[in-house]
Amino acid sequence: MKILIVGTGYVGTTTALVFCEKGHQVTGLDLDQEKIEKLQSGQLHFFEPGLPDLLKEHLQAGNLSFTTNSSAAIKQNDIIFICVGTPQGKDGNADLRYVKNVAEEIGKNLNAYKVIVDKSTVPVGTAGKVRDWIQQNKKKGVPFDVVSNPEFLREGSALRDALHPDRIVIGYSGAKSREMMRELYKDFRCPVVETTPKTAEMIKYAANSFLALKISFINELARLCDRLELEIDDISRGIGLDRRIGEAFLKAGIGYGGSCFPKDVNALLKTAESHHQSLSIMEAAVTVNKTQPEYFIRELETALGGLQDKTVAVLGLAFKPDTDDIRESPGLNVIHQLIKAGAKVKAHDPAVKSGSDAIFEQLATVAQCVTDSDAVILCTGWQQYEAIDWKEVRKRVRSPFIFDGKNVLNPDQIRQAGFNYYAIGKR
Known part of the structure; x- marks a missing residue:
C-alpha cells in the first residue's frame, strides 16, 4: 500500500518505519524543512534506540x-495517517489546531477515495x-473514511512496541476502511480490537490514565511505608505477582512525566468535566503526582x-531512560524546587544535551x-547510573548523601561505598 504519514515526530517517524518493515511504500510529510532534510539524509532528530539504523536502511x-x-503527497497516497502533536492547551484540553490544519489540507487536496487515520492522541x-x-x-x-487508530508506544522501546504490539485498536467508520485497515495490519500477530472511532479514542485515554493511576497509587503507598518503616519494593513485588494487578508501573519514585501521561490524564479530566461527570480517582492521582x-x-x-547554599548533583533530566524527552520531567521539577530553596545544582544526562531551561547551561560529566x-x-x-563506581564517587563528594x-x-552497595542512602518507601 502507499501510505502517507503526516507529522514526522516521535510517533510519525516510528509508524513510518514500521510500515516500511512490513513492505509498504511510505512517505513522511512535515512542514518543517530542516527536519525533513535531516530525515532524508538519514539523521533522526530525536533519541530513540533502533530507529536510526532502520531509517538509513529504508531510505x-x-x-x-x-x-x-x-x-502532491495527499494526492499520491491511499492511506493518510495523522500523527501531529496535540499539546495541552491553557485550559487543560487537548489543542487540536494541528489536527484541524491537516484535516483541512487533506480536504483541499482530496482527489480520490482515501482512508484518513487519526493516530494522534485526541479527545473522544x-x-x-x-x-x-x-x-x-x-x-x-x-468519498473518504475517517478511522481512529491510537498508538501505544513507550519512548525508549517504541520500535519493539510498534513491531510487536500488545494489541491494535481500530475504530472504523465504513466497510471499505475496515477492509483496507485489515489488509494493512494483516501481518501483525496480536489481538485486534475493532470498534467505533469514539470508543477507540476513549481506549487510548483510559489506558494512559490507568497506568498513571498505578504509578500514583504506589507512590502514595510508599509515603506510608516511610512512616511504617516498610520496604515498598517488597510490597510492589508482592502485589504485582497477582496476575490481576501485574508488576508493571509499580516502581515508587518521584512521579510520572513525559509527553503523554500528564497531558492525557488532564484531557480526560476536562472531557469528564465538560460532561458534568467527576473522575475523583484520577483527580487524586494527579494530586499525588504533583506533590x-x-x-x-x-x-x-x-x-x-x-538546602540553602548546598550543592546538589542531579543525575538524569529525561523523564525516563532511553529517551531525550524532558517534557513534564519530574527531574526538572526537582531541580526547580532545589533552586527555589537556595541550593546550587549541577546536572548530567546521557541523552539530553540542550533545552530552554537555564540548567542546560550547566550540564556536566558525571564526575564533574x-x-x-x-x-x-x-x-x-539510566542503567549507566546503576553501574557507577560509587566508591569512586564517594572520594569526590563533599557529603555522603545519595537520594x-x-x-x-x-x-547495600551504596552504603558499603560509604554513603547514607535515601529513597521513597525504602529503609
Missing part, C-alpha cells in the same frame, strides 16, 4: 521518502470533527539540615557533576 531501499509538498469525538473539517474543504462527490517531588525534596531538606556536592540525587533510571528518586540503586 537506501527506496521505500521511504520525506517531503514538504502536502498537495475528534474523528467526527476531522470528518467535518475534511468535508468542509473537499470537492463534492469525493511527589515536593515530598522527596522535604526528605532531602530534612536529611541535609536545609558529583565533585564537591553535598548530595547526589538520581532522577532518571534515589527512582528506587533503582542497590542500597
Whole structure:
C-alpha cells in the first residue's frame, strides 16, 4: 500500500518505519524543512534506540521518502495517517489546531477515495470533527473514511512496541476502511480490537490514565511505608505477582512525566468535566503526582539540615531512560524546587544535551557533576547510573548523601561505598 504519514515526530517517524518493515511504500510529510532534510539524509532528530539504523536502511531501499509538498503527497497516497502533536492547551484540553490544519489540507487536496487515520492522541469525538473539517474543504462527490487508530508506544522501546504490539485498536467508520485497515495490519500477530472511532479514542485515554493511576497509587503507598518503616519494593513485588494487578508501573519514585501521561490524564479530566461527570480517582492521582517531588525534596531538606547554599548533583533530566524527552520531567521539577530553596545544582544526562531551561547551561560529566556536592540525587533510571563506581564517587563528594528518586540503586552497595542512602518507601 502507499501510505502517507503526516507529522514526522516521535510517533510519525516510528509508524513510518514500521510500515516500511512490513513492505509498504511510505512517505513522511512535515512542514518543517530542516527536519525533513535531516530525515532524508538519514539523521533522526530525536533519541530513540533502533530507529536510526532502520531509517538509513529504508531510505537506501527506496521505500521511504520525506517531503514538504502536502498537495502532491495527499494526492499520491491511499492511506493518510495523522500523527501531529496535540499539546495541552491553557485550559487543560487537548489543542487540536494541528489536527484541524491537516484535516483541512487533506480536504483541499482530496482527489480520490482515501482512508484518513487519526493516530494522534485526541479527545473522544475528534474523528467526527476531522470528518467535518475534511468535508468542509473537499470537492463534492469525493468519498473518504475517517478511522481512529491510537498508538501505544513507550519512548525508549517504541520500535519493539510498534513491531510487536500488545494489541491494535481500530475504530472504523465504513466497510471499505475496515477492509483496507485489515489488509494493512494483516501481518501483525496480536489481538485486534475493532470498534467505533469514539470508543477507540476513549481506549487510548483510559489506558494512559490507568497506568498513571498505578504509578500514583504506589507512590502514595510508599509515603506510608516511610512512616511504617516498610520496604515498598517488597510490597510492589508482592502485589504485582497477582496476575490481576501485574508488576508493571509499580516502581515508587518521584512521579510520572513525559509527553503523554500528564497531558492525557488532564484531557480526560476536562472531557469528564465538560460532561458534568467527576473522575475523583484520577483527580487524586494527579494530586499525588504533583506533590511527589515536593515530598522527596522535604526528605532531602530534612536529611541535609536545609538546602540553602548546598550543592546538589542531579543525575538524569529525561523523564525516563532511553529517551531525550524532558517534557513534564519530574527531574526538572526537582531541580526547580532545589533552586527555589537556595541550593546550587549541577546536572548530567546521557541523552539530553540542550533545552530552554537555564540548567542546560550547566550540564556536566558525571564526575564533574558529583565533585564537591553535598548530595547526589538520581532522577532518571539510566542503567549507566546503576553501574557507577560509587566508591569512586564517594572520594569526590563533599557529603555522603545519595537520594534515589527512582528506587533503582542497590542500597547495600551504596552504603558499603560509604554513603547514607535515601529513597521513597525504602529503609
